[in-house]
Every structure is written in C-alpha cells, then in structure tokens.
Amino acid sequence: MVSVSGATSLLLGLLATVTAAGGHAAVIGHPRLGVLAATEMGAHLRRLAFVPDPGPDPVEVAAVLLDGMDLVVLGLDGISVPPSRARAVVARARSKQSTLVVTGGHWGGAEVRLDAQVRGYDGVGGDAAGGRGRLCSVRLAVRAQGRSFQPRTACLDVRSTHGGVEWVPEVVTLTPDALAPDALTPDALTQDAVAR
Secondary structure, three states: EEEEEEEOOHHHHHHHHHHHOOOOOOEOOOOOOHHHHHHHOOOOOOOOOEOOOOOHHHHHHHHOOOOOOOOEEEOOOOOOOOOHHHHHHHHHHHHHHEEEEEOOOOOOOEEEEEEEEEEEEEEEEHHHHHOOOOOEEEEEEEEEEEEOOOEEEEEEEEEEEEOOOEEOOOOOOOOHHOHHHOOOOOOHHHHHHHOO
16 A cells, blocks of 8 residues: 655556556546546556545445555545455455555555655746746656665656657766765765755
C-alpha cells in the first residue's frame, strides 16, 4: 500500500504509467482529478474507471475494485481508516496482485509514502510563476520513505512535449566540494539541487 500526498502530478503519472502499459486502474473519490492532464501524460481512458462519489464507504468500494484492477487510487477525503480494516484491505490487494494508493486521509501502516512538492514553474510568453503566459514545465521534489529504506528525495521536471508530457529527472553535478563524505547525504544533494 502506497500513500501519496502533495502535487497531483505524481498521482496522474502513476495512472498514466499503469494504463499505458496495458494495465487497468480505478480512481475513487477524486471528483476534480485532472483527466486531461492524465491523458496528456499518456493515460488510456479506456483502461480507467472513475468513481467520483463512492458514497458512505469508499474503502469498501476500493476493496471490491481491487479484484479486477492493477491499480486502485482511493481518495479518503479526510477520513481515518481503522488499522484492522486497513490490514484486511491490504491483504486483499496483495492476494489480487493489485496496488492500492491512498490519498487525503489517514491509513496506518503504509509500506511507502510519497510526497510531491512543487518547487517551481517554467513557461513562455510572460511570467509563468506569476500566473501569466503558457506553463511548459513544473519542477517537483518527490520524497519517498518506507519501512524498508531510508527516506530519499529526488527532483524532477514534468515537461510539456509535442502532444504529451515527459518526466525528466534532474541531473545533479557534483563539484569537488560536494565529494566530501558529509556532503553526499541524500538531503545535502537535494538541498544543493533545489538551490540551483
């Protein structure tokens, strides 16, 4: 089970990756999700099911959809899922070889937590950061933390291409000063990359 927070670009990218590879995905409880943005990232709408209003029990809807989907995105809209129920749904996801992604609420025991924060914008025809012109790319810092690995942060650009979107990891160039042992921690590298 994966918990995702922050910028929705990351969530849309997951949906695009799964459906473009031939998998099926469901989105529960995200009535304002940018379907056009997902399509521009490569998502195949024929392979996406949307349940914008799942009713009083979105967790039950997710549990049912895990039976036939490769990826199920569950928007909790601020609710907290009891640990016993969370374990049962995660066990079902494992048995069906499906991935459950949870957003917007508390779900204890997530194996991986991803948080995407916007670090900047680039554009043409004005001041994209100030709200004028055409947005061409968004810089994200994505922090991943999990039970089986140390927290890591990576910076990347989500760029507009001809009829689509591409994800470009930021290349970190190390200077001689950056090769000192204390400068090679993930946080130090991220801070250096974000500062540029």
